[in-house]
Amino acid sequence: MRLKSPDFGQENKGKGSRGRRVETTCAMAPDFLENLTPLFLQYYELKEAHPGCLLLMQCGDFYEAYGEDAEVFARELEIVLTSKEAGKGRRLAMAGVPIQAVDPYLRGLIARGYRVALADQTEDPRQAKGLVRREVVRVVTAGTLLDPRMLDEKSHNFLVCLARGREEVGLAAADISTGDFLATEVVADLERLVEEGARFQPSEVILAGPSGADTLLREAAHRLEGACVEAPEYPTAREAEEILCREFALGSLRGLDLHGRPMATVAAAALLRYLKTTTLRHEVSLEPPRGYTLANHMILDSTTRRNLELTETILGRERRGSLLGTIDRTCTSMGARRLRDWMLRPLIEEDAVRARHDVVASMLRDPACTSEIRRALTRVLDIERLVARTVYGTAHARDLLALFQSLQGLPDLRILVSRLQSGSLLEQILERLDPHDDLCRLLSDALADDPPLSLREGGLIRDGYSPELDDLRRSRSEGRSWISSLEERERETTGIRSLKVGFNQVFGYYLEVTRANLKSVPEHYVRKQTLANAERFFTSELKEYESKVLGADDRIRELEYDLFITLRSQVAERAASLRLLARGLSELDVLASFAEMASDQDWVRPEIVEENVLDLEASRHPVVEASRQGQFVPNDCYLDSEKRLIILTGPNMSGKSTWLRQVALVAILAQMGAYVPARRARLGITDRVFTRVGASDDLHLGQSTFMVEMSETANIVNHATPRSLVVLDEIGRGTSTFDGLAIARAVAEYMHDKVRARTLFATHFHEMTRLERNLSGCRNFRVAVRENLDEVVFLHRIVPGGADRSYGIYVARLAGLPPEILKRAQVLLRRMEGESRRRHREPTRARGQQLGLFRASEDLEELVAEGEIPPPGEPGREPAAEGAARADAS
Numbered sequence: 001m002r003l004k005s006p007d008f009g010q011e012n013k014g015k016g017s018r019g020r021r022v023e024t025t026c027a028m029a030p031d032f033l034e035n036l037t038p039l040f041l042q043y044y045e046l047k048e049a050h051p052g053c054l055l056l057m058q059c060g061d062f063y064e065a066y067g068e069d070a071e072v073f074a075r076e077l078e079i080v081l082t083s084k085e086a087g088k089g090r091r092l093a094m095a096g097v098p099i100q101a102v103d104p105y106l107r108g109l110i111a112r113g114y115r116v117a118l119a120d121q122t123e124d125p126r127q128a129k130g131l132v133r134r135e136v137v138r139v140v141t142a143g144t145l146l147d148p149r150m151l152d153e154k155s156h157n158f159l160v161c162l163a164r165g166r167e168e169v170g171l172a173a174a175d176i177s178t179g180d181f182l183a184t185e186v187v188a189d190l191e192r193l194v195e196e197g198a199r200f201q202p203s204e205v206i207l208a209g210p211s212g213a214d215t216l217l218r219e220a221a222h223r224l225e226g227a228c229v230e231a232p233e234y235p236t237a238r239e240a241e242e243i244l245c246r247e248f249a250l251g252s253l254r255g256l257d258l259h260g261r262p263m264a265t266v267a268a269a270a271l272l273r274y275l276k277t278t279t280l281r282h283e284v285s286l287e288p289p290r291g292y293t294l295a296n297h298m299i300l301d302s303t304t305r306r307n308l309e310l311t312e313t314i315l316g317r318e319r320r321g322s323l324l325g326t327i328d329r330t331c332t333s334m335g336a337r338r339l340r341d342w343m344l345r346p347l348i349e350e351d352a353v354r355a356r357h358d359v360v361a362s363m364l365r366d367p368a369c370t371s372e373i374r375r376a377l378t379r380v381l382d383i384e385r386l387v388a389r390t391v392y393g394t395a396h397a398r399d400l401l402a403l404f405q406s407l408q409g410l411p412d413l414r415i416l417v418s419r420l421q422s423g424s425l426l427e428q429i430l431e432r433l434d435p436h437d438d439l440c441r442l443l444s445d446a447l448a449d450d451p452p453l454s455l456r457e458g459g460l461i462r463d464g465y466s467p468e469l470d471d472l473r474r475s476r477s478e479g480r481s482w483i484s485s486l487e488e489r490e491r492e493t494t495g496i497r498s499l500k501v502g503f504n505q506v507f508g509y510y511l512e513v514t515r516a517n518l519k520s521v522p523e524h525y526v527r528k529q530t531l532a533n534a535e536r537f538f539t540s541e542l543k544e545y546e547s548k549v550l551g552a553d554d555r556i557r558e559l560e561y562d563l564f565i566t567l568r569s570q571v572a573e574r575a576a577s578l579r580l581l582a583r584g585l586s587e588l589d590v591l592a593s594f595a596e597m598a599s600d601q602d603w604v605r606p607e608i609v610e611e612n613v614l615d616l617e618a619s620r621h622p623v624v625e626a627s628r629q630g631q632f633v634p635n636d637c638y639l640d641s642e643k644r645l646i647i648l649t650g651p652n653m654s655g656k657s658t659w660l661r662q663v664a665l666v667a668i669l670a671q672m673g674a675y676v677p678a679r680r681a682r683l684g685i686t687d688r689v690f691t692r693v694g695a696s697d698d699l700h701l702g703q704s705t706f707m708v709e710m711s712e713t714a715n716i717v718n719h720a721t722p723r724s725l726v727v728l729d730e731i732g733r734g735t736s737t738f739d740g741l742a743i744a745r746a747v748a749e750y751m752h753d754k755v756r757a758r759t760l761f762a763t764h765f766h767e768m769t770r771l772e773r774n775l776s777g778c779r780n781f782r783v784a785v786r787e788n789l790d791e792v793v794f795l796h797r798i799v800p801g802g803a804d805r806s807y808g809i810y811v812a813r814l815a816g817l818p819p820e821i822l823k824r825a826q827v828l829l830r831r832m833e834g835e836s837r838r839r840h841r842e843p844t845r846a847r848g849q850q851l852g853l854f855r856a857s858e859d860l861e862e863l864v865a866e867g868e869i870p871p872p873g874e875p876g877r878e879p880a881a882e883g884a885a886r887a888d889a890s
């Protein structure tokens with residue numbers, strides 16, 4: 001027998017919080033199962049039926065795992081590994097956790113990329129003949145979580161499916177906790193696939209192909225970092241269409257933008273199938289999949305998202321300190337998620353962009369109304385996820401109460417929104433803010449004020465909602481009050497002053513008489529229980545009332561449970577329209593967050609124009625500005641189809657990278673529909689933003705820095721259009737000075753002549769400033785510095801012209817290098833500058849010198865190769881000085 005089991009050895013090496021499980025098949029010794037006890041055989045049978053999962057099996061009050069799985073549990077969760085007799089004296093490893101406490105353990109495993117199958121006892125052990133029946137009732141995977149304690153409320157949790165076609169790959173993404181479901185097709189190219197997939201940051205990836213996953217899919221999944229599995233079955237295009245039409249009760253896929261996109265359809269259907277069969281989620285609460293094309297949005301590739309720190313910082317990968325973390329003023333978690341979506345997919349349709357700006361403008365015109373809207377939004381809970389939980393049947397009464405409370409505020413919110421005077425987008429949002437009056441009334445009538453978490457103990461349903469329930473409650477309370485008045489009555493008739501009526505779980509209601517009074521107990525009292533100094537009795541009358549009360553109590557719990565389940569499914573029936581409402585609320589929230597940011601930080605409305613221009617006056621970098629508390633120096637930028645290339649030079653740490661990034665961020669913010677940090681901004685639509693920034697942070701990819709740099713540069717020159725915005729920061733840094741300069745220059749020329757994209761190029765090679773003379777669309781800018789004797793003050797101001805030197809030595813002083821080194825460097829620099837001057841004066845000899853320099857650089861490379869000296873291109877080290885240092889030494 002062959003069992004599929006994860007190869008845990010490769011798990012989590014040097015990875016962040018998201019692990020990846022690599023699935024392998026390992027042969028189990030043929031005699032492994034021999035002589036195992038029935039319990040263990042049952043375990044391994046269930047395990048075989050759920051390949052790729054860790055299996056936890058219920059044994060009484062515990063979940064247990066055996067063998068290899070037990071070892072994984074023990075290792076990953078730091079729980080005690082024991083062993084259990086498995087038959088004929090053989091012992092197998094065992095690990096167990098109490099069922100009550102399993103959730104945190106599941107969370108831990110999911111976070112490490114595992115999938116866990118839970119096998120419960122599905123018959124009463126007291127009634128079982130022989131071995132208790134056990135079945136896998138739930139498979140918990142990272143991409144199919146619903147439990148709010150396991151989800152990040154501010155981000156989506158996407159499950160992505162890649163389905164291999166001949167020339168393209170279908171990509172479907174679903175978040176079952178919110179209902180989002182999208183699908184597209186991508187050409188079968190690794191980079192493009194990873195690009196598009198990474199936008200969803202999937203926590204789980206499913207692979208499907210006619211003959212299983214191929215290397216392309218596997219490699220893509222590997223790069224996407226989600227836990228990865230292969231889909232059990234791969235539907236054909238026709239089957240896929242049927243599956244989707246059946247699931248969403250559609251005549252055809254025409255309305256979904258999926259028609260004629262067979263692979264997108266296949267991926268969506270394979271994803272759906274995986275949800276139903278593998279994870280045993282029979283109810284699937286998703287919107288019908290929406291087909292989309294990559295041309296609908298501004299394209300931000302993953303390098304750009306990372307370099308610009310859009311949703312997380314490069315160091316530490318934290319939301320705080322990213323653009324998202326800085327501008328997020330949303331009041332609901334639905335809004336926070338929507339903001340993130342908008343940031344990763346800015347719009348490219350002028351009118352759509354303007355429509356969002358219009359709404360923000362209308363909000364800014366009425367700040368009082370806007371802040372009331374925001375206050376109302378803070379009382380809205382996560383309707384999207386609440387609705388998903390009602391559909392999957394995991395919502396409890398407090399969830400429905402939360403939904404009710406969220407709906408309750410809607411009529412007021414609608415009035416506020418209609419007070420804002422704005423165009424069609426706001427009207428569309430207003431239309432979506434359906435207060436669901438009937439549902440609201442139903443919930444208010446049905447739900448008790450403060451229902452418990454448990455659904456089995458009653459207290460869920462309000463009086464007056466169900467006549468049957470009211471009757472039962474009435475007779476229960478009549479019974480109770482008859483019983484409570486019994487004490488007084490019996491004291492009088494028996495004359496026993498200390499007689500008491502009591503209740504306990506085991507014996508029910510009783511009359512208690514102390515030993516001293518036993519002689520006064522009447523005939524019809526029946527003895528029930530004897531205590532140390534008292535006896536307990538019942539009477540036939542008490543018995544009658546008792547069964548009335550207790551019977552009613554049981555019946556009430558059952559009925560309340562049933563009523564609640566019905567109520568929950570009534571809510572679930574409204575899932576689609578509640579989701580529309582959630583969408584409206586989230587959009588309103590994001591737009592109000594834009595308005596808040598604009599008024600708070602003095603941002604302006606960007607003017608969106610047809611012309612291919614980027615014209616910023618006094619723009620700022622929102623994140624750097626926030627961190628510098630008002631000490632930020634604003635800068636202008638002008639680019640258009642003609643003046644399309646800027647070469648920016650300036651010392652290290654002067655603000656080159658900051659300026660480059662802030663220009664890109666303004667373009668992105670504008671097309672998200674936000675206001676921008678500038679005094680004035682006029683922008684034509686940008687189709688893609690490309691960045692190539694720095695070299696130091698790419699080392700983790702394992703490729704050589706230079707290789708990464710070049711492949712990213714290749715990606716840019718191959719895909720940028722005249723409508724793109726390209727930010728190149730210090731390219732050519734990862735190789736030797738001369739190569740680097742040559743490549744930097746060739747790339748700049750190509751960008752200018754062939755690609756013609758608007759390009760910002762920051763470089764520490766001040767030789768690059770010579771390009772201005774040869775290229776008509778090229779202009780030099782530099783970061784201004786003020787020099788006093790041997791002190792340099794960075795002004796962070798961008799001004800026309802090129803820098804003539806690089807101030808590396810000043811930076812070195814700032815960094816605290818010893819004076820001796822600095823002095824020596826000064827001497828070397830002066831000597832090298834002298835040489836360079838001589839070279840210019842005597843052209844023929846200069847060539848010879850160049851040759852000498854090249855040789856020197858080859859020597860240098862040799863030394864580097866032999867590990868004698870560190871490689872060139874370290875930040876702060878200046879190219880010319882390097883060559884000169886060697887030339888000087890030789």
Ligand code: ADP
Pocket residue numbers: 624628631632633634650651652653654655656657658659796797
């Ligand atoms: P460079 O790329 O030229 O080495 P950076 O853009 O990385 O320089 O900026 C270095 C530091 O200077 C930033 O971390 C920031 O603190 C500060 N800085 C940059 N631009 C500005 C500015 N416009 N106003 C104020 N401080 C700035």
Ligand code: MG
Pocket residue numbers: 653656657658729
């Ligand atoms: Mg820099």
